[in-house]
Amino acid sequence: xxxxxxxxxxxxxxIAAGILLFPVFGxxxxxxxxxxxxxxxxxxxxxxxAEVAQLLQDLSTGASPEVIVFHxxxxxxxxxxxxxxxxxxxxxxxxxxVRPELISVQExxxxxxxxxxxxxxxxxxxxxxxxxxxxxxxxxxxxLHYEVVAVSQNIDIEMPGLTAQGLCxxxxxDRDVVLARTDEVKVSNVQAAHYATVCYSTVPWIRGxxxxxxxxxxxxxxxxxxxLDIEECAAEQTQQAMELLAGSAxxxxxxxxxxxxxxxxxxxxxxxxxxxxxxxxGFVDTWSAVHGDDVVYTCCHDPHLANPVPFSSEQKRIDVxxxxxxxxxxxxxxxxxxxxxxxxxxxxxxxxxxxxARVAIH
Numbered sequence: 001x002x003x004x005x006x007x008x009x010x011x012x013x014x015i016a017a018g019i020l021l022f023p024v025f026g027x028x029x030x031x032x033x034x035x036x037x038x039x040x041x042x043x044x045x046x047x048x049x050a051e052v053a054q055l056l057q058d059l060s061t062g063a064s065p066e067v068i069v070f071h072x073x074x075x076x077x078x079x080x081x082x083x084x085x086x087x088x089x090x091x092x093x094x095x096x097x098v099r100p101e102l103i104s105v106q107e108x109x110x111x112x113x114x115x116x117x118x119x120x121x122x123x124x125x126x127x128x129x130x131x132x133x134x135x136x137x138x139x140x141x142x143x144l145h146y147e148v149v150a151v152s153q154n155i156d157i158e159m160p161g162l163t164a165q166g167l168c169x170x171x172x173x174d175r176d177v178v179l180a181r182t183d184e185v186k187v188s189n190v191q192a193a194h195y196a197t198v199c200y201s202t203v204p205w206i207r208g209x210x211x212x213x214x215x216x217x218x219x220x221x222x223x224x225x226x227x228l229d230i231e232e233c234a235a236e237q238t239q240q241a242m243e244l245l246a247g248s249a250x251x252x253x254x255x256x257x258x259x260x261x262x263x264x265x266x267x268x269x270x271x272x273x274x275x276x277x278x279x280x281x282g283f284v285d286t287w288s289a290v291h292g293d294d295v296v297y298t299c300c301h302d303p304h305l306a307n308p309v310p311f312s313s314e315q316k317r318i319d320v321x322x323x324x325x326x327x328x329x330x331x332x333x334x335x336x337x338x339x340x341x342x343x344x345x346x347x348x349x350x351x352x353x354x355x356x357a358r359v360a361i362h
Contacts, residue, residue, distance in 0.1 A: 035217045035361040036330065037185070040100040041258040041319050042091060043227070043299075044131050045350035046109045046174070047082025050303040051075040056202040072161030076128065076170045079111050082305065083347055085134050090342070090349035092138035094335040098356040101184045102214065103146065104225035104258035105177040108132040115168035117160045124158050124171035132177055146179040152192045152208035154227075176259075178210045178225045189213040191248060195240040199233030207240060211248035219361040221254040221327065228261050231270035237262060238274045245281050254325030254361065257283065260352065262318050266295065269316035283322040286329035286357035296334050298353040305347040310337050319355050326362040333357075 046052075055071045057063075063071075095103065108131045114124035132148070139146055158171040180187055194208045209226040226244060229237040241261070249255050263274035265285060279285065287296065297311045298319040307313065323329065335341075335354035342348055 035219050036358055037102070037214070037216055037221075037256075037361060038098055038100040038356060038358045039102045039104070039223065039256055039258050039321055040095065040098060040335075040354060040356040041104040041106075041225070041260070041321055042094070042354040043106040043260045043319060043350055043352040044084070044087075044091070044108055044135065045082070045305075045352060046079065046107050046172070047084065047305075048075050048078045048172075048303075049351065051078040060202045069160050069162045069167060072159050072170055073163045075172065076111060076113070076161060076163065078304075079109070079129055079172075083343060083345065084129055084131055085138070086343040086345070087305075087347060087349045088131070088134040088138040089141070090336065091135065091354070092142045092144065094341075094349070094354050095139060096142045096144060097335070098333065099144070099181075100356055101181045101216065102223050102256075102258075103179040104223075105132075105135070105179060106225075106227040106260045108135065108151075108175040108177045110173040110175060112171040112173070113163075113168050114171075115163070115165045117167050117169045119160065119169075121158045121169075124169040132175065145181070145183070147182045149178040149180045149187055149212055150190050150192045150210045152176040152194070152210050154194065154206045154208050155203070157203065176208055176210060176225060176227050178212060178223070180212075180214075184216065186215040187212045188215070193247075195243050197236050197239040197243060199229045199236040201233065205229065205233075209244060209248060213253065216361070219326075221256060221325070221361060222248065222251050224248050224255060224257045224259075226257065226259040226261075228259070228263065228274060230262050231272055234272040234274075237272055238277060241274045241277055245278075249324075254327045255283075255323065256327065256359065257322040258320070258355075260319050264316040264318055265320060266317060269314050275320070278322060281324075283324045284329070286321045286323060286332045286359065287317070287355065289329040290332040290357075297337075298334065298355060299351065301348045301351040303351065305351060307348075308339075310339070310348075311353075313351070319352055321355055321357045323359060328360045328362065330358045330360055
């Protein structure tokens, strides 16, 4: 074998190894500074959008108690039918494909019950489905270890509902979570709080944020996870963003904001002022920084997750990773939006896609 043939053989092996080592991002080995961080945002989806909408309509229109308890029971039934354990396995595979050091998680729901009802709110404590537990279990099954940095417990609703066991108290607790690979990063100054601004529609839907200062390879930045109000509460949503800018994002540190803003980055589907306001405040959208004008959607699948065409319910990009300060996006990818990214029963992992970005820290 001559030297040229020998070199070509090793070049082919090196290329093959590179493909195996970097299946998603394709990063060049041997980054000079080695000061990069991979972050991800993932809305898990509570699985009950259609059923909750019906229940809220019942409450706002003064439906009979019989109708209300029936539809409250349908919420729990839909939550179970959405198969979060199966969906969590898909999300864990997404995480395994990019191995982020930090994950912003929204809608890590805790469903609980008490049978029979005692007609007292706050007593239902039998765990029906714990999204956070299921996600951590699925990650462990992929041999991934993440620590819970913080949990923001948001709206916590309990009411009687009709189930197969009769009339039970049914409880739904919304949580946002930050997960971290603490073997790779050091986390300090962890804070979590609710927004003072609340949308008072049928019920006060409490929203929150989590922030942490993260040190890696001698550099420190602030990581902020949030889930802002829905588009129908556009004024409250934008005010929550202003609270974030004046609060945890008001720092001299470089900042990463990752989460579900509920504000379409393209300003087309139910546009709100929130996303433009954050960009005007100096934040850079990692997807746009890497992909320019390429359009990609992250929401929404059908509420029951069985639609064959991705995002056929609505087409918008509301799940974002933003940076400000001494940070620059290297790569940004969407996760969980290909037809094969579904359970055996044909359910998508969530009504949202996930987003991940690798960011250089200067």
